[in-house]
Amino acid sequence: MSTLNNRTLTIDRSATSRRLHAFYVLTKPRVNTLIVFCAIIGMFLAVPVGLPDPGIVLAATIGIAFVAGAAAAMNCLIESRIDAHMARTRGRPLPRGELSSAETLGFATVLGGAGLALLHQLVNPLTMWLTLATFVGYAVVYTILLKPRTPQNIVIGGASGAMPPVLGWAAVTGEVTADALLLFLIIFAWTPPHFWALALYRTEDYARAGLPMLPVTHGQEFTRLSVLLYTFILFGVTLLPFATRMSGWLYLAAAVGLGLAFLHHAWRLYRNYSDALARKTFRFSILYLFLLFAALLTDHYLRF
Numbered sequence: 001m002s003t004l005n006n007r008t009l010t011i012d013r014s015a016t017s018r019r020l021h022a023f024y025v026l027t028k029p030r031v032n033t034l035i036v037f038c039a040i041i042g043m044f045l046a047v048p049v050g051l052p053d054p055g056i057v058l059a060a061t062i063g064i065a066f067v068a069g070a071a072a073a074m075n076c077l078i079e080s081r082i083d084a085h086m087a088r089t090r091g092r093p094l095p096r097g098e099l100s101s102a103e104t105l106g107f108a109t110v111l112g113g114a115g116l117a118l119l120h121q122l123v124n125p126l127t128m129w130l131t132l133a134t135f136v137g138y139a140v141v142y143t144i145l146l147k148p149r150t151p152q153n154i155v156i157g158g159a160s161g162a163m164p165p166v167l168g169w170a171a172v173t174g175e176v177t178a179d180a181l182l183l184f185l186i187i188f189a190w191t192p193p194h195f196w197a198l199a200l201y202r203t204e205d206y207a208r209a210g211l212p213m214l215p216v217t218h219g220q221e222f223t224r225l226s227v228l229l230y231t232f233i234l235f236g237v238t239l240l241p242f243a244t245r246m247s248g249w250l251y252l253a254a255a256v257g258l259g260l261a262f263l264h265h266a267w268r269l270y271r272n273y274s275d276a277l278a279r280k281t282f283r284f285s286i287l288y289l290f291l292l293f294a295a296l297l298t299d300h301y302l303r304f
């Protein structure tokens, strides 16, 4: 009898941990780690000398992470049918039937509500409103309105992905300055080459799901050219923090080095396409953004 009870307990426990893991997957934890990292860098860059208030940093980080997780869960809910058609996404909790729509909606509401309350009570109302606007920008404007309608979906929708450093900045200063907008601009220009590199080697997936991504609507060659053009724009935009004296020589060296490496990937992709190269370029885009923001932070503290 006691053996049976033990076994039932073990099965229950593993069922519970599977469900907890499914909720965790809904928040797109890997994407959101970089999103939150960029928000934290925004918090540190916003303070001219010294460190931001650790209590604000902690509350803002948790608040932004919760709302970003809720936005990802809403995206999974809205796109569960589309996700079922794509090899990359069909293993997500909703298409697999691990979680119901009601559970996902409940989870996103509680997580997002908790994040917004935290931002309002422990950070400041401006950050709460900007984070809410970012949530709506991703879950509604991008996911519902733009993504199924236009290949410019990620160019326009990228504005919400570019918000995290602005949110971090607003959290510690209570305002949004021109320097914060430069950080926005960097992620905004980075998003098209980041996403289109992936879309190039996932074109069949997107075509099957009926989504008008650039390689589906305008073909591979036009997309490769677009990646190259946006990587040039990104290169120019990343020089602005140095040009405006927001950042110094160390940052400039990193921006030029990383920018040339990104251009090298984009150029090779343009001249000599392969899925493997597109995958490599996509992976590099992530490393690039991480290192560029790390360079902004290092430069900020080594100059003082």
Ligand code: HEM
Residues within 6 Å of the ligand: 030, 031, 032, 034, 035, 038, 088, 142, 154, 157, 158, 159, 161, 162, 187, 191, 194, 195, 198, 286, 289
């Ligand atoms: C509208 C803007 C964006 C679009 C459409 C987009 C699209 C995508 C897609 C489709 C993936 C593959 C995800 C998967 O297979 O689960 C991905 C991965 C990723 N994205 Fe983005 N992205 C955007 C903005 C951003 C931003 C702003 C960041 C960070 C600041 C970011 C960071 C990442 C990271 C770290 C991954 C890798 C995830 C992994 O390894 O599983 N993305 N992105």
Ligand SMILES: CC(C)=CCC/C(C)=C/CC/C(C)=C/COP(=O)(O)OP(=O)(O)O
Residues within 6 Å of the ligand: 028, 031, 035, 064, 067, 068, 071, 072, 075, 079, 089, 131, 134, 135, 138, 160, 161, 162, 163, 164
């Ligand atoms: C509140 C806050 C900071 C929110 C930030 C959330 C945000 C704007 C995320 C953008 C990055 C992202 C998850 C893209 C996935 O694109 P996709 O949804 O087209 O990818 P999929 O096909 O994998 O679902």
